[in-house]
């Protein structure tokens with residue numbers, strides 16, 4: 001048995017009373033939370049800083065780790081997407097797997113215990129099988145033409161089966177509202193709901209996306225014509241059609257929300273919806289950040305992701321949390337932000353019974369962090 005204490009202990013949602021102690025079994029399971037007065041103090045390992053649960057990275061693309069420093073910054077999303085499409089296949093499988101392996105190790109070293117990871121391929125399966133990190137793989141699908149949705153789902157099920165055969169938890173993720181027909185979004189969310197699993201979708205990531213969805217001229221016209229794709233299907237759709245397609249009784253993660261205004265935030269929110277922020281990627285691609293103030297009322301529904309190394313220089317969730325802390329201008333409290341990378345992220349992935357909080361009977365991992373100059377600093381992985 002180990003007894004851990006610190007100046008402050010954050011349990012995933014709140015700070016515990018001073019002098020609290022976490023009792024850990026030999027299997028690193030939390031067996032009790034008690035007051036130091038109930039113990040022989042010499043048994044207690046005391047840490048300077050804040051003890052908190054292992055972190056949840058709610059949005060990543062591990063399979064793009066080999067694209068670090070390969071994609072030009074600040075181009076806007078359509079040009080970014082074109083560069084990723086051009087670059088991602090120019091590498092052999094070993095290079096892609098090695099990069100994924102190294103970043104998986106880095107995430108673990110930096111206190112991440114669970115990841116919501118977008119997958120277009122099976123290349124990360126071997127890394128995930130060996131990793132101490134819990135991965136929920138989101139099999140990402142897209143398709144502009146609703147007539148193709150059944151064919152696309154068949155391909156998605158094939159990829160999903162490869163993950164399932166290796167006992168890797170997974171569900172489906174429609175890519176984004178500008179790339180995926182409402183029919184396909186509805187079908188994928190239904191498949192996930194039948195399996196009682198989370199869904200993820202990129203959402204309001206660029207101004208071009210808003211223009212495109214409002215049927216105004218945008219760089220997506222250039223992207224789709226360069227790919228030889230017709231976008232006629234989108235002409236008759238309304239915002240209401242899109243919002244109604246996202247209704248589900250299970251967690252739905254909208255990723256980025258960079259250009260969501262208050263009206264859009266209020267229109268989409270419900271108890272199962274989680275807004276995932278990936279601020280480094282927003283700065284990398286669009287040179288901007290979400291209007292965090294518009295999300296204040298929904299801080300219990302916000303989580304944080306690193307996105308991929310195609311649009312970030314590290315998969316470090318504490319760095320992302322610090323960017324939000326520094327740029328939300330006191331919108332979010334430190335508790336709000338720590339909750340995003342602990343309990344909220346776990347809820348978004350449907351794993352809150354095991355991760356994201358210091359609850360008796362769980363093995364959430366334990367990190368030591370420190371607050372310094374309005375930054376969150378990761379000190380060490382304690383457990």
Ligand SMILES: [Zn+2]
Pocket residue numbers: 059060061118202255307308
């Ligand atoms: Zn993404």
